[in-house]
Each structure stands twice: as C-alpha cells, then as structure tokens.
Amino acid sequence: MESFFSKNISLLLENEEIATALQKIAIPTSYKKGEIIHSSNTICNHFYLLFSGVARVFYYKDGKDVTVHIAQEQESSTAIDSFIQRKKSKYSMEALEDIECIAISRNDMEELSAKNHDFEHFGRLFLEQIYIDLAERLDSLLLHTSLERYENLLQQKPELFQRVPAKHLASFLGMSPENFSRIRGK
Numbered sequence: 001m002e003s004f005f006s007k008n009i010s011l012l013l014e015n016e017e018i019a020t021a022l023q024k025i026a027i028p029t030s031y032k033k034g035e036i037i038h039s040s041n042t043i044c045n046h047f048y049l050l051f052s053g054v055a056r057v058f059y060y061k062d063g064k065d066v067t068v069h070i071a072q073e074q075e076s077s078t079a080i081d082s083f084i085q086r087k088k089s090k091y092s093m094e095a096l097e098d099i100e101c102i103a104i105s106r107n108d109m110e111e112l113s114a115k116n117h118d119f120e121h122f123g124r125l126f127l128e129q130i131y132i133d134l135a136e137r138l139d140s141l142l143l144h145t146s147l148e149r150y151e152n153l154l155q156q157k158p159e160l161f162q163r164v165p166a167k168h169l170a171s172f173l174g175m176s177p178e179n180f181s182r183i184r185g186k
Contacts, residue, residue: 018122021112026102031055031095038079038093043086046103047078047126053099054163057091058171067171069133070096070164072157080130096164146175150183 029048031037037055038044048055048071055077057069068091071077082089083106113120140149150173154161160169170180 017116018118021116021119022102022104022122025108025112026104029099029101029103031099031101033095033097035095036092037077037095037099038089038091040079040090040092041088042082044079044082044089044091044093045107046105047076047083047109048093048101048103049076050074050099050101053095053097053101054160055093055095055099056164056168056172057093058168059090059092065171067168068137070160070168070172072160072163076126076129078130080134084127096168141174146173146179147183149173149175150180 026049027046031053037048038046040059050071050073052073054070054072056067056071057077057079058065058067060066069077077093079089079091079093081087081091086106109119109123113123140152144152153169153173164172166180166184167177170177173180175183
C-alpha cells in the first residue's frame with residue numbers, strides 16, 4: 001500500500017523518475033501548530049514540501065516579528081538565505097497549522113543531483129520558483145499600494161485569510177495591523 005507521503009510526492013511531481021528518487025531521500029515529517037520548524041541563527045539544512053498545513057518564514061526587527069513568506073499545501077518553504085549560502089540564517093520558520101510535509105536535506109539533494117540530471121533540473125526549477133516568488137514579493141512591496149497588495153493576495157490565495165492570523169498577513173503585506181484592519185473592513 002502506498003504511503004501518504006509517497007502518494008503526495010507522486011501527485012506533486014509529474015516525473016515518475018524524480019518522484020521515485022525523491023521518495024528515497026525525503027524524510028516524512030510533521031509539525032504541530034505553533035512549533036518552530038527552523039530557528040534563526042542556525043544553518044538551515046532542509047527544504048520542506050508541504051502536503052497539509054501552513055507555514056511562515058519570519059525574522060525579528062525591533063522586537064517585532066516580520067513575516068516574509070507564507071507556504072501552504074503543494075508549496076515549499078525553507079530559510080533560503082541559509083539553505084543556499086550555508087550560513088546561519090536570520091529567518092525562523094513556524095507552523096501556523098499542523099503540518100504534514102517532507103524534509104529534503106541539501107546534502108541528499110546535491111548527491112542525487114550529481115547522479116541524476118533530471119533531479120538536478122528539479123533542483124534548478126525549485127530555486128527558480130523561489131527567485132520568482134522573491135522578485136514578485138519585492139515588486140509588490142515597491143510598486144503597489146497597501147490596498148493593491150491586499151487585493152492581489154485576496155485574489156491569488158483567498159484561503160489564507162481564513163487560515164493565517166491577521167497580524168501575520170498584515171506583516172507579510174508590509175502594513176500595520178491597523179491599516180490591514182481598515183482595508184479588510186471596506
């Protein structure tokens with residue numbers, strides 16, 4: 001019988017060979033709501049593919065936490081600064097809901113990439129998606145008003161408004177909780 005994780009890996013990835021290779025290195029993992037998946041000031045050795053639940057990546061500034069990334073089912077999350085550069089991260093990652101996911105270590109990913117060019121391609125696509133997400137986020141913060149950012153997120157991922165606390169959505173959108181509340185009330 002196929003496990004929950006292998007079934008979800010196969011659903012997530014269209015390439016059967018990559019899905020099979022990934023199953024060999026993937027570590028099935030779960031986190032409870034509120035649990036810290038990765039702590040700042042440590043090296044992040046894994047990236048995570050979420051099958052259920054929501055996670056956020058955040059940092060602390062002036063005693064407040066600032067949300068920089070929110071991931072949900074069929075998305076990935078990591079402390080990308082550390083995962084790529086192999087240095088201590090300024091980011092932490094938290095489970096906002098109970099999470100079922102797989103963790104893939106950087107070392108396993110590199111070893112498999114050296115042996116299998118299809119997996120190397122998968123790794124490149126993973127990093128490209130992170131770059132695209134970061135570029136879109138930067139554009140959003142620099143080029144759009146608070147209202148436009150709110151409306152774009154509501155249009156693209158309306159379910160987050162039911163699943164993620166308003167203070168984290170406000171932070172992610174680069175606005176104060178008061179401004180978020182005003183916009184939400186319109």
